Amino acid sequence: MKVAIVKYNAGNIFSVEYALKRIGCSAVVTDDHELLRAADKVIFPGVGEASTSMRYLRRHGLDTLIGSLKQPVLGVCIGLQLMCRHSEEGNVACLGIFDEQVKRFRSAVLKVPHMGWNTLQPEKDSPLFAGVPKDAYVYYVHSYYAAVGEHTVATTDYVQPFSAALHKDNFYALQFHPEKSAAVGERILQNFLNL
């Protein structure tokens, strides 16, 4: 199986590559359109700022490419946010694969970023969460979140419930970091590879 990780100007891309290696899968990290199109699975990870990332994706034609992919695609963290319609971070139009809006956490009590381990509540059946117990802990680091919408398949509660995972057609996305979420995260990555 060929797995490609989208290479762009975001951090943390190599963590996903290492995580795949741990579960016995070698992936190519690339921004080459042909390699991305030819892959069986595509992962769109990263940590970064939304408007800067969107500018880079547009300049490299990756915005239209990602939206046109037919194989299973997995967005992680800012990958999820960039797959939504719009982000408040830098007030930028995103890929629009999911109709959800990305907003900043606002709380007088809770700390931002939302950093650490929090629980996952499945809202709809998703193959990504096969064998993952209810209230399983996953690792988060983010200040922006996608609101709950029609494509939300799992939520986590911080300030208010937000989209922990989205799914539409061949597009999947996770706000948490499966690559850092111990055995639970590895199970979710394996489930994606098994699609």
Place this chain on the structure above:
Amino acid sequence: MLAKRIIPCLDIKDGRTVKGINFVDIRDAGDPVALGALYSRQGADELVFLDITATHEGRKTLVELVKKIAQHINIPFTVGGGIDELKDVEALLAAGADKVSVNSSALKRPGFIDEIAHNFGAQVVVCAIDAKPDNAGWTCYVSGGRIPTDKKLFDWAKEAESRGAGEILFTSMNHDGVKRGFACEALARLSDSLRIPVIASGGAGSMQHFEDAFINGKADAALAATLFHFKELEISSLKKYLAERGIVVRL
């Protein structure tokens, strides 16, 4: 709910763990990867690897070590110790570290925090602060607690936050190593005055001390080294104890 984090800290010299005795579960307690993996299995939420090597050669070893850790450990980890240039940060992150901790380098040149946050994001920067109280309040120290500075704990933590630090790792030097509990009063004041997470460090001697750090000290995470290395306390028992007392932890 967001869980309180338990973070073991491993001291590294020339790529090997220093201190620590042999664990029955691993062959070589000096191997940071094996020890880190053991802590991870026991339920550690993150790991901190603190490099105490002073030489340039040792630094190169550190990057190689970070690669190995990233290949084997499936929880977040922070690397710290003597990081004072952006290219060090870049090399460590590219090798797979999730965060870097800066201490003396940031006190000497506070703009270093801005640089790291600007280039790699605030979530990458853990600002470690070693401090102890004197007549003028809590004074921050550099060089492993040997040299006092003119910076005060609460002001410096606030400044670090505004410069882009993602977390504050506060070690009370008077509490460190004496096992009588964390500096809960200062911790609570820090936590109340900041919008970023605070990691308590220095003083853990019992399970009760962790409970105090989370409840009275309002800490988001607690770090300990010797207590775990010398098997005085196992992470899984500690988390079970905290859960029984109503503290949210990942079990």
